[in-house]
């Protein structure tokens with residue numbers, strides 16, 4: 001699946017509690033758990049959407065970038 005133009009995968013740092021459910025699902029290993037927070041290597045993310053429904057606290061989303 002191609003990346004969405006002018007969009008960015010984002011982690012809501014206020015919601016994420018580090019359960020790692022999303023990390024295990026990502027087929028391109030774009031997600032890394034550091035302590036109790038997930039970080040995304042955004043250029044690696046394919047915007048495939050696989051991980052987003054798996055987050056129990058809805059911390060993951062693909063948002064339009066503000067400067068586009």
Ligand code: SF4
Nearest residue numbers: 026045046048049051
């Ligand atoms: S949207 Fe897809 S590629 Fe991006 S972090 Fe989630 S599972 Fe990985």
Ligand code: SF4
Nearest residue numbers: 016017019020022055
């Ligand atoms: S599934 Fe949600 S709460 Fe769990 S590590 Fe990923 S972003 Fe954080």
